[in-house]
Each structure stands twice: as C-alpha cells, then as structure tokens.
Amino acid sequence: MISPAQTLTLLAAIIMVGAIASLVWVSLAWAARVTPRASLLMAGANLASAASLALHALRGKLPDLLTYRLSDLLAVLSFALLGTAAQAVYNRHPPWRATAITAAAAGALLTLLPYDGDLRWPARVVNASCALLTLAAGTAVWRQLRAIDVRRTPARLALPLLLIGALMAARGLETFVNPGRTPDMRLPTPFNLAFLWAALVLTLVQNSTLAFLVLMRLIQRIERLLERDALTDTLNRRAFDCALADAHAWLKRGRGYALVMIDMDRFKQLNDTLGHAAGDAALRQMVRELQPCLREVDRFGRLGGEEFCVLLPDTDIAGAALVAERMRALVEAAPLRWLEQDWPLSASFGITEAERGDADGGTVMARADAAMYRAKGQGRNVVQP
Numbered sequence: 184m185i186s187p188a189q190t191l192t193l194l195a196a197i198i199m200v201g202a203i204a205s206l207v208w209v210s211l212a213w214a215a216r217v218t219p220r221a222s223l224l225m226a227g228a229n230l231a232s233a234a235s236l237a238l239h240a241l242r243g244k245l246p247d248l249l250t251y252r253l254s255d256l257l258a259v260l261s262f263a264l265l266g267t268a269a270q271a272v273y274n275r276h277p278p279w280r281a282t283a284i285t286a287a288a289a290g291a292l293l294t295l296l297p298y299d300g301d302l303r304w305p306a307r308v309v310n311a312s313c314a315l316l317t318l319a320a321g322t323a324v325w326r327q328l329r330a331i332d333v334r335r336t337p338a339r340l341a342l343p344l345l346l347i348g349a350l351m352a353a354r355g356l357e358t359f360v361n362p363g364r365t366p367d368m369r370l371p372t373p374f375n376l377a378f379l380w381a382a383l384v385l386t387l388v389q390n391s392t393l394a395f396l397v398l399m400r401l402i403q404r405i406e407r408l409l410e411r412d413a414l415t416d417t418l419n420r421r422a423f424d425c426a427l428a429d430a431h432a433w434l435k436r437g438r439g440y441a442l443v444m445i446d447m448d449r450f451k452q453l454n455d456t457l458g459h460a461a462g463d464a465a466l467r468q469m470v471r472e473l474q475p476c477l478r479e480v481d482r483f484g485r486l487g488g489e490e491f492c493v494l495l496p497d498t499d500i501a502g503a504a505l506v507a508e509r510m511r512a513l514v515e516a517a518p519l520r521w522l523e524q525d526w527p528l529s530a531s532f533g534i535t536e537a538e539r540g541d542a543d544g545g546t547v548m549a550r551a552d553a554a555m556y557r558a559k560g561q562g563r564n565v566v567q568p
C-alpha cells in the first residue's frame with residue numbers, strides 16, 4: 184500500500200535537489216567561471232524545475248492559476264533550458280531556435296487550454312513537449328560528444344538526457360492508459376511512485392553528468408593552454424617535441440613523416456624598423472596564412488623566435504616540397520599591412536624526410552634545420568631539401 188507521504192517526500196526531495204543544484208551551478212558560473220553560459224542555463228533549468236514542482240505540490244493551497252498553469256509553463260521552460268545547457272557545454276552558441284519554437288508552441292497551448300475538469304490535455308502537452316525537447320537535445324549532445332573525442336568524453340554521457348526524455352514520454356502515455364485519472368504527481372499510485380523515484384535519480388545523474396562534462400571541458404582548456412604558444416597559437420616547443428617523438432616511434436612501425444623548417448627572413452630588420460608589435464603581427468599573419476596548407480593530422484609548432492616547424496605524417500620528401508613551396512608562395516604573396524604601409528614578408532624553408540637510420544626526431548629536425556640554413560645561404564625565400 185502506497186501512502187501519500189511517500190510521493191510527497193519524493194517530490195520534496197526532487198525540489199531540494201533542484202534548488203541546491205541551481206545554487207551550485209550559479210557559483211560555478213560566477214565564482215569559478217566554468218563554461219558560464221552552460222552553467223547559468225543549468226541553474227535556470229534546476230530553478231524552474233524546482234519552482235514548477237513546488238507549485239504542483241501546493242495544489243489546493245495556492246490559487247489554481249499558479250499551481251496548475253504556471254507550474255506547467257515552468258516545467259516546459261526548465262526542460263528547454265536543460266536541453267540548451269547540455270548542448271552549450273561544448274558549443275558556445277547552441278542551436279536554440281527549434282527549442283524556442285517548441286517551448287513557445289507548448290506555452291501557447293498551455294495558455295489557451297482550459298484547466299477545469301479534464302486535465303489530461305494540458306498534461307499531454309507538457310509531457311510531450313518536455314519529452315521532445317530532451318530527446319532532441321540528448322541526440323544532439325550524443326552527436327557532439329562523438330564528434331569531439333570518443334575516448335575522453337564518451338557519447339554515452341548523453342544517455343541521462345535521453346532517459347529523461349523517455350520518462351516524460353512515459354508520463355504522457357500514462358494519460359492514455361489511465362484516462363480516468365487526474366494527472367497529479369502527489370497521488371499515491373504505483374506509476375507516480377516509480378516516476379518520482381526515476382525523476383529523483385535522473386535529476387541527480389543529469390546534474391552530475393553535466394558537471395563532469397564541464398570539468399572535462401575545463402581540463403581540455405588547461406591542457407590546450409599548456410601546449411600552445413601564446414602569441415601564435417601554434418604548438419609550443421615542448422608539445423612539438425612530443426609530437427615529433429610520437430611520429431618517430433611510428434616510423435619504426437613503417438609510418439614515415441617529413442619536416443618543414445620555416446624561418447622568417449630579415450625579421451630583425453622588420454622589428455627594428457616597424458617595432459616589436461609589427462613583428463608580432465607578422466608572426467601571427469604568417470601562421471594564419473599557412474594554416475590552410477595543413478591537414479588535420481599535421482602539427483605546426485613554434486620552436487622559438489621566428490622559427491617554426493611543420494610535422495607532416497605519412498609524407499615523403501616530394502610531398503613536403505609541394506607543401507613548403509605552397510607555403511613559401513603564400514608568405515611572399517601577403518605583405519604585412521602596418522600603419523598604411525606594406526612591408527614585404529618572406530621565409531626560408533628547409534625540408535627533410537625521416538629515414539629508418541635516424542636515431543630520433545632530433546636528428547631529423549637537425550637535418551631540416553641545416554636545409555633551412557642552406558636556403559638562407561641561397562639568398563632566402565626558397566625551399567631547400
């Protein structure tokens with residue numbers, strides 16, 4: 184025998200979890216500044232959900248307009264925010280139009296539908312729209328996570344959202360299975376008890392999952408900061424050396440690679456004439472110009488000063504020559520625009536291919552460096568093997 188106290192206690196527990204979670208998310212957004220947009224959306228979702236359920240629990244004690252219509256509207260809002268928050272963790276500008284249209288349509292229906300007597304239709308609108316919003320967001324997050332990094336952020340982390348969607352769909356279907364019963368979560372029915380337990384567990388799991396994703400995002404950001412050059416956003420020396428060591432390890436398993444050493448020409452003269460800021464702008468411009476020449480697997484690093492190196496996996500000397508020549512032409516074709524003046528830019532390129540006899544990546548890099556110095560000796564702005 185289920186008592187009304189059981190369903191009410193569960194409702195109170197979900198409300199409390201929602202209220203506490205919204206405070207945690209606000210502090211994550213403001214104090215820790217961790218993915219603030221997603222964190223604030225999560226705070227809003229939890230708050231709206233807690234308010235909706237609190238109003239629902241107070242039916243009969245407050246005006247019906249608040250405990251029925253407003254409660255349902257807040258429920259739709261909370262699910263719309265939840266879906267957008269989940270997508271905002273890995274996408275600063277999550278798609279919101281479809282969510283807004285669904286929520287607005289549900290809101291309009293809930294405003295127009297009569298709330299006297301038969302409450303099954305408002306309940307169907309709430310549950311169907313919430314299920315739709317969560318299932319769509321869950322599918323989008325699943326795709327996002329698969330696209331980002333399968334190993335570190337498994338797509339399975341989107342599962343709680345999909346389960347919440349399924350739970351809401353089940354609640355909508357219940358109004359068809361038990362058409363005689365008024366949809367009220369406080370009633371001590373086996374379905375309500377199961378629904379509230381599932382809702383409590385899923386609220387906890389969903390909040391923890393999203394907190395975990397936010398943490399992963401933070402770790403990835405720190406890792407990126409540690410391996411990037413602050414001025415040009417290419418790999419720094421340490422990260423490039425790691426990439427080179429990895430590539431060299433693959434060489435022993437039959438996967439070759441080539442290096443392109445790049446050194447800007449007469450850079451001191453540019454610095455001395457136009458100033459250090461212009462030199463910095465030239466370095467950034469060159470990196471920007473060269474990016475389109477690179478594939479996803481290529482690694483672009485700044486070794487120091489105006490010297491860069493590109494690691495090209497699965498590439499031989501002929502391939503490296505093609506890439507380097509394309510890069511050389513691009514640098515030459517784009518002078519630095521500084522204070523209404525054009526300053527011609529060029530770079531010298533040394534290329535080499537890793538050979539089985541090379542002891543380590545450093546040996547290959549030394550050969551590319553020597554080739555680059557030969558290019559300087561030949562008058563600069565050339566590619567030398």
Ligand SMILES: Nc1nc2c(ncn2[C@@H]2O[C@H](COP(=O)(O)OP(=O)(O)OP(=O)(O)O)[C@@H](O)[C@H]2O)c(=O)[nH]1
Binds near residue numbers: 414452454459489
């Ligand atoms: N603006 C700027 N200049 C830098 C940076 N790092 C190193 N440099 C300058 O780059 C210049 C490199 O000069 P050099 O090694 O003589 O080379 P170069 O003038 O390009 O001569 P060649 O390579 O022979 O054509 C020095 O003046 C450094 O101070 C940087 O991050 N920003």
